Amino acid sequence: MKLDILAIGVHPDDVELGCSGTLLNERRLGKKTGILDLTQGELGTRGTIETRYAEAAAAAAILGVEVRENLKMRDGFFRNDEEHQLQLIRALRKFKPEIVLANVLDDRHPDHGRAGHMIADACFLSGLARIETKDEQGDPQTKWRPKYVLHYLQDWYHEPDLLIDISDVFEQRMKAIEAYTSQFYNPVNGDKGPQTYISTPDFLDSVIARSRMLGKRIGVKYAEGFITEKKIGIRNLDALVQVET
Secondary structure, three states: OOOOEEEEEOOOOHHHHHHHHHHHHHHHOOOOEEEEEEEOOOOOOOOOHHHHHHHHHHHHHHHOOOEEEEEEEOOOOOOOOHHHHHHHHHHHHHHOOOEEEEOOOOOOOHHHHHHHHHHHHHHHHOOOOOOOOEOOOOOEOOOOOOOEEEEEOOOOOOOOOEEEEOHHHHHHHHHHHHOOOOOOOOOOOOOOOOOOOOOOHHHHHHHHHHHHHHHHHOOOOOEEEEEOOOOOOOOOHHHOOOOOO
């Protein structure tokens, strides 16, 4: 299945927190979207592998993605090396995305930055014909390089290169995040389980506040921010968001 947009996250829920509004926007435009989780989030303090899969499936249904897969790399211990890059290259050549949304390049959680660099490296290497890979049926894959890799903001703030208006889909975005009932605070679970950095009501408040702050930067209610190492071009000035003054 060829996708227009492939969002990649090292942990289930990374994509929902970082770029799910953009996925919803693109799906509304008729684009084919998908999510690739690199690990099962098995080192998380709360929940289990089984609950993470169930929550990821529920979030995927809310986002309306065409596909969601998990590469089952080791949470916390994967490396940006040949073995893991080839695993990711196979997925990129399978889905042939035009744009990849990826983990940020530097963040509080070391997995985020390591994954961000690995995704960027794999996206480049995937375009080299001399790197040979095979699909699930054992057939040779053809080279494929996404046109853009956009790194979504996560815990630490980085000045974004690109801001995307997600005001129209914000409530649906929050429902996708809240599908991770084992990870984030919700009235049903309350304070069940050990408390973590992300399990308090304050964390979800900060997610909303970040979206509001980024939205204010471009004169809209809510936005998501991205960093890119490649210059962004537009076809005409109509693509610019009109900020009221």
